[in-house]
Structures are given as structure tokens and as C-alpha cells.
Amino acid sequence: MGVKVNCKLLKKEEIVNGIYKYTVNAPEIANLAKPGQFLEIKVSETGEPFLRRPISIYNINKELDEVEFIFQVKGRGTELLSKIEIGKEIDIMGPLGKGCYDVKEYNNVAIIGGGIGIYPLYELTKQLKGKANLNVYLGFRDKSLVTCEKEFEEIGLNKLVVTTDDGSYKEKGFAIDFMKKDIEEHKVDMIFACGPLPMLKAIRDYAIANNIPCQISLEERMGCGIGACLGCAVKIISEDEVVYKHVCKDGPVFYAKEVEF
Numbered sequence: 727m728g729v730k731v732n733c734k735l736l737k738k739e740e741i742v743n744g745i746y747k748y749t750v751n752a753p754e755i756a757n758l759a760k761p762g763q764f765l766e767i768k769v770s771e772t773g774e775p776f777l778r779r780p781i782s783i784y785n786i787n788k789e790l791d792e793v794e795f796i797f798q799v800k801g802r803g804t805e806l807l808s809k810i811e812i813g814k815e816i817d818i819m820g821p822l823g824k825g826c827y828d829v830k831e832y833n834n835v836a837i838i839g840g841g842i843g844i845y846p847l848y849e850l851t852k853q854l855k856g857k858a859n860l861n862v863y864l865g866f867r868d869k870s871l872v873t874c875e876k877e878f879e880e881i882g883l884n885k886l887v888v889t890t891d892d893g894s895y896k897e898k899g900f901a902i903d904f905m906k907k908d909i910e911e912h913k914v915d916m917i918f919a920c921g922p923l924p925m926l927k928a929i930r931d932y933a934i935a936n937n938i939p940c941q942i943s944l945e946e947r948m949g950c951g952i953g954a955c956l957g958c959a960v961k962i963i964s965e966d967e968v969v970y971k972h973v974c975k976d977g978p979v980f981y982a983k984e985v986e987f
């Protein structure tokens with residue numbers, strides 16, 4: 727389990743309408759964090775709403791003792807979070823979850839994210855740089871929601887494909903179709919994916935059908951975030967048996983072949 731710390735909000739930027747990037751001073755979390763892990767964030771000082779909100783770690787900067795996360799305003803919790811001013815302290819628990827597995831040397835890796843699901847993939851992509859040829863696929867609904875393209879580009883990738891469902895920016899269509907086309911030409915040793923459920927289901931089915939190892943990061947609704955409330959249970963196939971596991975404690979990353987949607 728991670729630590730619970732008060733982290734000073736150092737930088738705050740509304741990167742596109744309703745999506746914020748926060749940089750916090752968090753030496754303990756920066757030291758412990760792995761790609762794919764997340765934070766449970768207290769969004770107000772009043773204790774209302776009671777539950778913390780889970781947000782993925784986007785970037786870890788150990789030298790500067792900083793952690794960055796990016797969130798989209800969805801409801802009351804994220805709205806309150808977006809109102810916190812620079813210089814204030816935010817009560818954060820983290821890093822939580824197990825994060826990504828096998829961040830190691832590969833030949834070719836495909837990294838695919840959709841919408842807010844691209845954020846946990848940034849630190850992973852950074853850490854895989856130099857360990858594999860990296861093809862990254864980022865899918866968005868439309869141009870107004872495109873974020874972090876430049877940041878991924880600057881990592882130095884073999885290929886970066888940005889898609890929008892309506893074709894309002896870069897490639898028109900679903901990111902998965904571009905990934906499949908590339909994989910037909912060049913085999914990959916691992917797919918890492920995070921995004922909306924229909925996208926993850928399609929990626930899981932494709933990976934299983936083509937015998938490609940694949941890890942997917944699930945974004946179930948959460949309660950406690952530490953395995954104590956059963957709020958985030960998912961069906962997992964373990965040794966041919968279906969068992970329930972916690973997305974918060976046992977995930978949020980699972981091997982695709984284990985997940986029973």
C-alpha cells in the first residue's frame with residue numbers, strides 16, 4: 727500500500743477545456759511509484775464528498791520530487807479538484823495498485839490508449855524507451871479532446887498514431903484498427919492498453935485470438951481504493967477458475983487473457 731501525504735500543488739494547467747494537468751511535490755510517492763499505478767485523491771478539505779477519487783499517475787519525476795496527474799472534470803469530485811489553487815496542499819494516497827508488469831526489454835511493443843486512458847501510458851512509454859521499438863496509438867472522440875500528443879512524440883517513438891472517431895484531427899477511425907494493421911506487418915511482443923471498456927474488450931479479444939501477450943488497465947468505479955470495500959471487484963480467470971479480484975489492490979493492470987468482462 728502507498729503512503730498518505732499532503733502534497734503541495736506546484737503547477738496547474740487546463741490543457742484543453744475541462745482537462746487539467748497537476749504537478750505536485752510528492753517525494754515519497756515519486757520514489758515508490760511504478761508505471762500504471764494510481765493515486766486516491768481527497769478532493770476537498772471538508773470531508774464531502776467522503777470518497778477519494780482515483781486518478782492515474784501520468785509522470786514521475788524523481789529528480790524534482792514531483793508527480794503529475796491529468797484528469798477530466800466528470801462530476802462533483804473532479805469539479806472540486808479542479809478548483810484547488812496553486813500552493814495549496816492536496817491529501818493524496820499512493821502509489822496504489824500493482825501497476826504494469828514486465829517493463830523490460832522487448833523487440834516491438836504496441837501501446838494503445840483511448841481518451842483519459844492515455845494518461846497512465848505516458849510514464850510506461852518513457853520507461854520502455856530504449857528497451858523496445860515503440861508504436862503508440864492514441865485515440866480520441868474528436869479534436870477538442872486531443873491531449874499529450876507532443877509529450878508522447880518527444881519521448882522518441884518508432885511510430886505515433888493519433889486518431890479521432892470523427893476524423894476532426896489526424897487519422898479518422900479507431901486506434902485499434904491502425905494498431906492491427908501495423909501488427910499484421912510487424913509482430914509485437916506485448917500490447918499495453920488503457921481506455922474505455924468497449925476498446926479494452928476489442929483489444930483483449932484481438933490479443934487472445936492472435937496469441938499476443940497483452941496487459942490492460944481497468945478503470946472500475948472505486949470506493950476505498952485499498953482492497954477493503956469490494957467496490958471494484960472484477961471477474962478474473964485464474965487457473966481455469968473464475969475468481970473475483972480487486973481492481974484497486976490486484977490491478978488496475980491485468981493480463982488480457984485473465985479478464986472476464
Ligand SMILES: Cc1cc2nc3c(=O)[nH]c(=O)nc-3n(C[C@H](O)[C@H](O)[C@H](O)COP(=O)(O)OP(=O)(O)OC[C@H]3O[C@@H](n4cnc5c(N)ncnc54)[C@H](O)[C@@H]3O)c2cc1C
Nearest residue numbers: 779780781782796797798800801802803804845945946947
Ligand atoms: C484506477 C483508475 C484510474 C483513473 N485514472 C484517471 C485519470 O488519469 N484521469 C481521469 O480523468 N480519470 C481517471 N479515472 C476516472 C476518475 O476516477 C473518475 O472520472 C472520477 O472518479 C469521477 O469522479 P467525480 O466525482 O468527478 O464524478 P462522479 O460524480 O463520481 O461521476 C460522474 C460521471 O463519471 C462516471 N464515472 C465515475 N467514475 C468512473 C470510472 N472510474 N470510470 C468510468 N466512469 C466513471 C460516473 O458514472 C458518472 O457518469 C480513473 C479511474 C480509476 C478507477
Ligand code: FES
Nearest residue numbers: 949950951956974
Ligand atoms: S475500491 Fe474498495 S476494494 Fe477496491
